[in-house]
Amino acid sequence: MLRLSIFLIGLFLIVPSFATSMTDDPILTMIKVDQLEIIDIGNRNDMAWDLQGWIGQDLNKLWLKTEGESVNSEIEEAEVQLLYSRAVAPYWDAQIGWRHDSQPSPTRDWLVFGIQGLAPYFFETDIAFFISDSGNIGLRTQFEYELMLSQKWILSPELEANIFTKSDAVAGTGEGLSDMSLGLRLRYELKREFAPYIGIEWNKRFGKTADFAREENEHISNFHWVMGVRVWF
Amino acid sequence: MYGYSYEIEVQSLAITTSFYAVISGELLSQVHRVNIKSISNNMSELMTPITRRRFVLGVSSALAYAVSPWPKLSFADTQPANIPTIQGHQFNLDIGYKAVNFTGKERIATTVNGSLPAPTLRWKQGQLVTLNVTNNLNEDSSIHWHGMILPTEMDGVPGLSYTGIKPGETYKYEFEVNQSGTYWYHSHSGYQEQTGVYGAIVIDPAEPDPVDYDRDYVMVLSDWTDEDPADIYAKLKKQSHYYNTRERTFSDVWSEVKEKGVAQTLRDREMWNDMRMSDRDISDVTGMTYTFLMNGQTPEQSWTGLFNKGEKVRLRIINAAAMTLFDVRIPDVKMTVVAADGQSVEPVTVDDFRIGVAETYDIIIEPEADKAHAIFAQAIDRSGFAYGVLTPDLNMKAELPELDPTPILTMADMGMDHGAISSKLMMNMAGHDGHKMDHSMPMKKNDTAVMGTGLAGFGSALPISHQKTEFGPHVDMRSEQPIYKIDDPGIGLRDHQRIYGRKVLSYADLHNLYPTSDPREPSREIELHLTGNMTRYMWSINGIKYADAEPINLKYGERVRFTLINDTMMNHPMHLHGLWSELETGDAKNIPRKHTVIVQPGAKISYLVSADALGRWAYHCHLRFHMFSMFREVRVS
Numbered sequence: 005m006l007r008l009s010i011f012l013i014g015l016f017l018i019v020p021s022f023a024t025s026m027t028d029d030p031i032l033t034m035i036k037v038d039q040l041e042i043i044d045i046g047n048r049n050d051m052a053w054d055l056q057g058w059i060g061q062d063l064n065k066l067w068l069k070t071e072g073e074s075v076n077s078e079i080e081e082a083e084v085q086l087l088y089s090r091a092v093a094p095y096w097d098a099q100i101g102w103r104h105d106s107q108p109s110p111t112r113d114w115l116v117f118g119i120q121g122l123a124p125y126f127f128e129t130d131i132a133f134f135i136s137d138s139g140n141i142g143l144r145t146q147f148e149y150e151l152m153l154s155q156k157w158i159l160s161p162e163l164e165a166n167i168f169t170k171s172d173a174v175a176g177t178g179e180g181l182s183d184m185s186l187g188l189r190l191r192y193e194l195k196r197e198f199a200p201y202i203g204i205e206w207n208k209r210f211g212k213t214a215d216f217a218r219e220e221n222e223h224i225s226n227f228h229w230v231m232g233v234r235v236w237f
Numbered sequence: 238m239y240g241y242s243y244e245i246e247v248q249s250l251a252i253t254t255s256f257y258a259v260i261s262g263e264l265l266s267q268v269h270r271v272n273i274k275s276i277s278n279n280m281s282e283l284m285t286p287i288t289r290r291r292f293v294l295g296v297s298s299a300l301a302y303a304v305s306p307w308p309k310l311s312f313a314d315t316q317p318a319n320i321p322t323i324q325g326h327q328f329n330l331d332i333g334y335k336a337v338n339f340t341g342k343e344r345i346a347t348t349v350n351g352s353l354p355a356p357t358l359r360w361k362q363g364q365l366v367t368l369n370v371t372n373n374l375n376e377d378s379s380i381h382w383h384g385m386i387l388p389t390e391m392d393g394v395p396g397l398s399y400t401g402i403k404p405g406e407t408y409k410y411e412f413e414v415n416q417s418g419t420y421w422y423h424s425h426s427g428y429q430e431q432t433g434v435y436g437a438i439v440i441d442p443a444e445p446d447p448v449d450y451d452r453d454y455v456m457v458l459s460d461w462t463d464e465d466p467a468d469i470y471a472k473l474k475k476q477s478h479y480y481n482t483r484e485r486t487f488s489d490v491w492s493e494v495k496e497k498g499v500a501q502t503l504r505d506r507e508m509w510n511d512m513r514m515s516d517r518d519i520s521d522v523t524g525m526t527y528t529f530l531m532n533g534q535t536p537e538q539s540w541t542g543l544f545n546k547g548e549k550v551r552l553r554i555i556n557a558a559a560m561t562l563f564d565v566r567i568p569d570v571k572m573t574v575v576a577a578d579g580q581s582v583e584p585v586t587v588d589d590f591r592i593g594v595a596e597t598y599d600i601i602i603e604p605e606a607d608k609a610h611a612i613f614a615q616a617i618d619r620s621g622f623a624y625g626v627l628t629p630d631l632n633m634k635a636e637l638p639e640l641d642p643t644p645i646l647t648m649a650d651m652g653m654d655h656g657a658i659s660s661k662l663m664m665n666m667a668g669h670d671g672h673k674m675d676h677s678m679p680m681k682k683n684d685t686a687v688m689g690t691g692l693a694g695f696g697s698a699l700p701i702s703h704q705k706t707e708f709g710p711h712v713d714m715r716s717e718q719p720i721y722k723i724d725d726p727g728i729g730l731r732d733h734q735r736i737y738g739r740k741v742l743s744y745a746d747l748h749n750l751y752p753t754s755d756p757r758e759p760s761r762e763i764e765l766h767l768t769g770n771m772t773r774y775m776w777s778i779n780g781i782k783y784a785d786a787e788p789i790n791l792k793y794g795e796r797v798r799f800t801l802i803n804d805t806m807m808n809h810p811m812h813l814h815g816l817w818s819e820l821e822t823g824d825a826k827n828i829p830r831k832h833t834v835i836v837q838p839g840a841k842i843s844y845l846v847s848a849d850a851l852g853r854w855a856y857h858c859h860l861r862f863h864m865f866s867m868f869r870e871v872r873v874s
Contacts, residue, residue, distance in 0.1 A: 026427055028782055028865030029775075030467075034475050062474070062775050063710060091710035094770055095513055122772065125510040152486045159487075196472075196479055236475070 033059045034236060039189075041232025043073070043205075050075050052230070063091040067099060072107065082107040085116055096121035103134055105175070112175060113137055126150070140170040142177075158199070162187040171212045176220065178212020191234055199234045320437070320455060320532055321352055324359035326366060330380065332402075332424070332434060333373035339461045339528045339535050346433035347374060347424070353533045354457040354557065355422065355436025362417040362443040368410040372402040377426050380410070381855075382438065383595060383812070384420040384579050384832040387412040389852025392814055394425045397853040397870060401426055417442035418579030419553035419597045421457070428466035428559075431861050435459060435557035440579075447750060448575045450601055453551035454542045458565075458592070458614050458623050460527040460558040469522055470862050473774045480523045482620065483643050484515060508648060512714060514771065516646040518806055519728065521774075521862060522560040524621030529561065531614065531623040540625035546606030550627065551575075553599050556592040559861035562617040562808055562835070564591050564730060565598075566739070567610050567627070568638050572600040574742055578831040580817075581750035590742035591617070591727055593810035593835035595859040598742075602627075609633035617729060617808070619643045644729030646806060652716020652839030690762045690798060694753070694825030696721055696843040697762055697800045704766070706780035707804065713770040715804045719841040723822050727808065727837050744842075745822050747829040753819070755847045759798035762843075763789060767836055767858065767867060769805045775866065776805075776858065782866035789856065791848035791873045800843045803836045809863065810835050813871065815854035819845040833859060848873045 039054040054071040067089045072082030087101030096119055103114040118132030127147050134142035144166050151159040166182045177183075189203030208225035209217050217224055330349050337346040337353060349355030360366055372378040379401045381393035391412045395401030402408045417440045424434035437455040462469065472479045493502045509516055534540035544550050552572075556563055566572075566589045573586045576599035584601070592598055592614075604610045609628035616622060619640045626635045691698035703715045724745035725731050733739040769776040778786065791797060799818070801811060810833050811818075817830040821843045828845065836842050850873060857868035 026865070028784060030471070030474075032471050032474055062773050091773070093710050094713040095772060096710070122513050124513060126513055152484055154486055154488075155482050155484060196476065 029061045031059065031061055033057070036236040038234060039071075039230075039232055040235070041201075041203075041230040043230055044228040049077055052232075058089065060089070065089040065097070067101070079107050081105075087116060087118065089120070092119075093121070095123075099132070108175060110174060112172075114142070123147075136172075138170070138172075140168055140172060142169075143167040156193045158191050158193065160187075160189045160191065160201075160203075162189070173216060176213065176216040178210075178214070178216060180212065181210045182213040183207060183209045187230075189230070197236050201230075201232055201234060203230045204228070205230055320354050320357050320457065321350070322357040322359055326364060328358060328366065328368045329371070330355070330368060331371045331373055332378050332380075332429070335433075337433070337461075339530070340463050342463055344463050347429045348433045349380075349436060352436075353433040354459065355434060357437040357439060357455050358422065360414045360438065360440045362414055362440055365411065365413050369407050370402060370410060371407040372404055374429070375404050377401040377403060378429060378434075379408075379424055379426045380422055380434075381425040381814070382410075382412075382420065382422050384597070385412070385414075385438070386416060386815065386817070386850065389815060389850065389854065392852075392854065394814065394855045397855055414440055416440060416579065417446075418576050418581070419455070419555065419599050420579050421555045421557055421595075421597065423557065425855075428861065430557075431460075431462070431466045431559035437553065437555055439553060447581050448551065448599070448601060449549060450551035451548040452544060453553060454627075455532070456540075456552050456554045456612065456625065457530075457532050458554065458556050458558060458561075458563050459530045459533075460522075460561045460616075461530050462522075462526045462528075464526050466559070466861070469526065473521060473862060477521070477772050477774045478515065478518065480521065480525045481515070481518060482523065482525050483517050483519075483618065485517055508651070508653075512651075514651075514714070514806060517643070518646065518771065519618035519644055520561065520616065520620065521807065521860070523618055524616060527561065527616075527621060529558075529563075529614070529616060529621050529623035531612065531625040534625065536622060536624035541631065542625065542627050543631070544604060544606075544627055544629060546629060548603070550602050550604065551599060552602065552612075553597065554592060555597045556594050558594050560594065562591060562593050562810070563614040563623065564589055564617060564641070565612070565614045566590075566638070567602060567604070567612050568636070570602050570604050570610055572602055574746070575599050575601055577747050577829060578833060580830045582829055583748040583750055583827065585742065585746045585748075586740070587742040587746070588737075588739035589726075589730060589733055591730055591835070593808065593833060593859070595810055595812050595833040596831070596835070609635035611635040611638055613638045615640050617644070619729070641729060641733075646728060646838065650728055650838040651714065651806060652719045652802075652804065690759055691843075692825065693756070693758050693796075693798075693845055694821050694828055695823055696723075696821045697764075697798060697841075699762060699764070699800070701764060701800075701802055701841065703804075704779050707766055707768055709780065711770050711773070711775050711777060711782075712768045712780050712804070713772065714806070715766070715768075716802060716839045716841075719802045719804075719839055721842065722837050722840040723842070725837065725840075727835070744820060744829075744834075747820065747822055747831075748824050749827040749829045752826055753828045755796060755819075755845075755849075756825075757796045757847075759796050759845055761795075762798040762800055764800045764802065765869075766802045766804050767809050767811070769807075769863075769867070771806065774862075776863040777866050778869055783857075783868035784866065786869055788853070788870040788872040791846070791871060793848055793851055793873055796845060796847045798843055798845050800841060801834075801836045802841045803838050806838045807860075807863075808835050808837055809858040809860065809867065811857070812859045813846065813854065813856045815850045815852060816846050816848065816871070816873070819847075821845065 035057040037055050041052050043050040052073045057068045058065040067087040069085040073080050083105045085103045087099040089097045089099045092098045099118040101116045103116045105112040114134035114136050120130045123129045130146040132144050146164045148162045165184045168177050168179050168182050171178045185207040187205040189201045191199040191201035193199040206227045214224045334345050335348045335351050336343050346353050370380050379393045379395050390398050391410050392398040420438040423430040532540040571586050573584045575584050578597055606629045609626050612625040614623040724743045726741040726743045730741045733741045766779050768780045812833040818834050819828045820831050854871045856871045857864050
């Protein structure tokens with residue numbers, strides 16, 4: 005899976021830029037590392053990433069999304085989504101595709117139906133339904149806001165919640181509201197494309213998911229500091 | 238190496254009316270400068286590219302402004318450096334690459350005869366001109382003679398007039414010059430205009446000039462970027478506010494809350510938040526990347542022109558920028574506008590005026606001879622300025638004026654809530670008594686056809702409507718109540734009279750010096766909506782981009798009205814090739830003729846067009862990054 009991700013990222017990078025051709029709608033590529041961070045600074049060697057990339061034109065794009073976490077240099081959670089994205093409203097793209105969770109094992113595959121865009125009041129929104137081969141349906145909602153403290157200092161609160169229709173003991177996710185996370189990151193845009201940040205993140209597991217965690221001797225909720233960079237090109 | 242191997246000592250390279258020295262085109266293609274410094278100084282300058290701190294005034298945070306509104310600038314010694322002028326009947330123009338350095342970094346520009354701006358072409362009304370344009374670039378090129386009324390195959394638009402000029406080839410343009418005034422020329426291919434292929438055209442009238450002046454200067458305003466324009470376009474597509482360094486911040490909101498309370502602040506913000514638009518969105522591309530040039534000189538280099546005591550100076554101001562509208566003023570000097578887009582207008586005296594991309598204005602000034610005067614052209618979003626000096630003496634320094642505050646868009650700029658603004662003009666709008674119309678052109682009682690669309694000179698009487706093609710992911714807003722803002726100088730200028738007591742030019746001030754040449758009423762009206770999606774950075778007309786659009790067909794000889802409605806929050810300077818845009822400002826007898834017309838955000842504007850030239854004409858927004866798709870072919874057959 006990791007290899008596939010690397011291949012896809014590589015593909016995005018080597019696709020020649022068509023921007024120089026004189027068309028109103030060139031084929032462009034964008035890679036956006038929203039989060040690449042160290043969790044619990046000083047404590048453990050934990051990392052998390054959230055990366056999105058696309059190739060395409062104004063209204064139709066191919067998206068790649070990947071996020072995950074490594075604990076003690078071991079990848080603990082990793083997922084990749086490959087989506088076809090089509091603009092359906094001025095601020096909204098409908099997305100359909102495939103999601104693959106390579107960690108934890110055994111792996112899981114999902115069909116994805118999502119909508120991504122900018123809600124009124126400038127909330128960056130990503131809502132997706134996931135349907136697994138075992139009939140489990142997941143719903144993930146993500147919201148992010150950018151509060152401009154100045155032209156370069158940006159405070160960015162973030163909310164994510166996951167809901168499932170079925171419990172999956174292997175994956176450690178329970179039916180109903182499974183987990184929620186709240187983040188607050190303060191970044192400084194050295195350039196538009198490059199911004200180091202520090203922040204805090206709070207996670208909480210609920211219901212069955214919390215039960216699974218207890219069985220594994222994991223925290224039900226935790227709070228940690230994060231430090232990372234946000235990069236796009 | 239840097240374009241000039243020798244210097245020419247000329248008393249003044251001002252293009253005076255008497256300056257008709259016979260200088261060959263080749264000689265003139267070199268950069269002329271007046272030798273005011275010692276030879277050694279000049280030599281050292283020639284040997285090394287001058288490192289110039291990038292002129293980033295106004296780009297940094299608003300806070301920096303508050304602390305030190307005008308840092309002490311070390312302006313270079315004034316060195317009149319004029320654009321070469323070529324005149325005659327026959328012209329050889331070579332488009333090629335040239336190394337330039339405006340910011341401290343060397344970049345490759347595209348130039349004509351190695352000059353940026355391109356050489357000024359001085360023609361005479363009535364003459365036949367031949368222009369051999371050679372393309373030495375490694376891509377297709379073209380030259381368009383902006384504002385010239387000429388045969389369609391001479392217009393220089395690849396895909397419409399001809400196929401363009403292939404690398405290594407020469408295209409021979411030949412046409413009769415049937416007009417006079419100030420125009421300009423530029424490449425209509427790729428990003429070559431943004432990277433330097435633009436220059437002035439000055440046509441002396443066959444008859445005595447209606448304008449009396451002792452000396453004239455061409456003032457070419459432009460915006461230079463070190464970035465590859467294709468990269469700028471890609472960035473805008475990825476993050477449309479990339480170049481906006483004046484976004485609303487938390488402290489702005491906080492001070493509003495303190496001033497107006499939470500409830501009112503929320504109410505005021507509601508529409509913007511709902512529409513997901515920024516009221517600070519004035520320019521797509523700003524001083525963050527642009528260095529603004531006057532006659533190819535940065536503000537630090539300060540283009541300098543000389544004048545003598547008591548002289549009337551004519552400034553021929555051309556906005557050759559790719560993306561920047563400028564607001565021009567010369568502090569303490571009254572400017573009398575005598576021509577707009579090359580066409581003589583009844584003189585009108587102002588303190589400020591806005592010049593849209595591709596527009597030209599001729600002004601007459603009589604500066605006091607006891608000091609140097611700043612010519613200040615601030616970008617519409619105040620992210621920087623072009624700057625030059627007019628002085629009776631090269632030792633005198635001009636005082637650098639302050640930038641005006643950054644404009645903030647209002648609801649009225651979004652085509653709604655016009656409570657605060659009302660057009661003083663009585664346009665042909667339903668319900669108006671039309672008393673002003675009666676003065677100029679009494680209505681013909683039985684002419685219902687005419688009454689249907691509105692009388693010539695007074696704009697449209699028809700209600701506007703949004704077509705189905707305007708709805709979809711590619712269009713983010715539609716003006717519900719667009720109004721004529723003929724007498725509104727526009728965002729950032731409309732309060733100048735009230736606040737500073739400065740008279741600002743508006744389109745309503747423009748009256749043709751000569752009677753309307755075609756007094757016919759329009760037989761029909763073509764309503765066009767300028768549309769787009771800011772966030773996706775897509776632009777179109779009626780929601781349809783050029784690549785998917787049918788031509789606008791005009792019947793040879795007919796007179797029609799174009800009504801443009803701006804369904805975006807940007808100003809769009811719309812340029813119609815080959816045919817005059819006769820701007821309806823409420824004066825039917827002396828309708829001003831323009832080639833480029835600014836359509837203000839949330840506003841509408843109308844002009845009459847006599848389809849008196851057969852062929853295929855380009856019609857587009859002149860902002861470079863809008864032009865790809867906010868474009869139509871106008872076909873006269």
